Amino acid sequence: MGLEQYKAKRDFHKTTEPAGKERAGEEGIFVVQEHHASHLHYDFRLALDGVLKSWAVPKGIPEEPKVKRLAVQTEDHPLDYADFEGTIPKGEYGAGEVDIWDKGSFQLQERSPDKLVFELMGDRLKGPYALVRFKGKEKEAKNWLIMRL
Ligand code: MN
Numbered sequence: 001m002g003l004e005q006y007k008a009k010r011d012f013h014k015t016t017e018p019a020g021k022e023r024a025g026e027e028g029i030f031v032v033q034e035h036h037a038s039h040l041h042y043d044f045r046l047a048l049d050g051v052l053k054s055w056a057v058p059k060g061i062p063e064e065p066k067v068k069r070l071a072v073q074t075e076d077h078p079l080d081y082a083d084f085e086g087t088i089p090k091g092e093y094g095a096g097e098v099d100i101w102d103k104g105s106f107q108l109q110e111r112s113p114d115k116l117v118f119e120l121m122g123d124r125l126k127g128p129y130a131l132v133r134f135k136g137k138e139k140e141a142k143n144w145l146i147m148r149l
Helices: 004-008 079-083
Strands: 029-036 040-048 051-057 068-077 086-088 096-112 115-122 126-133 143-148
Touching (some): 040 068, 040 079
Antiparallel strands (some): 029 040, 086 096, 115 126
16 A cells, blocks of 8 residues: 555644655554544554554454454554654644554464454553454455454
8 A cells, every 4th residue: 555645645744743654674563543533543553564554443452352343444654653642733634632552562473465363462452363354345345353362
């Protein structure tokens, strides 16, 4: 996906979010950002392919085994975004407060276009997780489920 969508949505003269760039070699971190935008959600991001692969999880990352939550894939973010906290100004994309809810490392165990299995080692989230893309129509391609295994 790359960072084109990320950059197209933001005015870096107005937001303090990082412009960032793709870079390799810093994989293995994850972050969850609590984002008080028009609707509260939790942004789950995994460092893969030189970017942060990103999903918005409206109800938060499950901590109990077998609980599944909707995770809507969003644009790739730069790796620098893993440190971002602050307030995105009114009128800008994603306006509202962003706080780091959890951060740590992960170990990728399985990867295919429609499924990721990984172990999270965060302060709050620990253990095996999976992200699985919804099967079916093209319009649902952004919809995944995140679950604690
Ligand atoms: Mn968000």
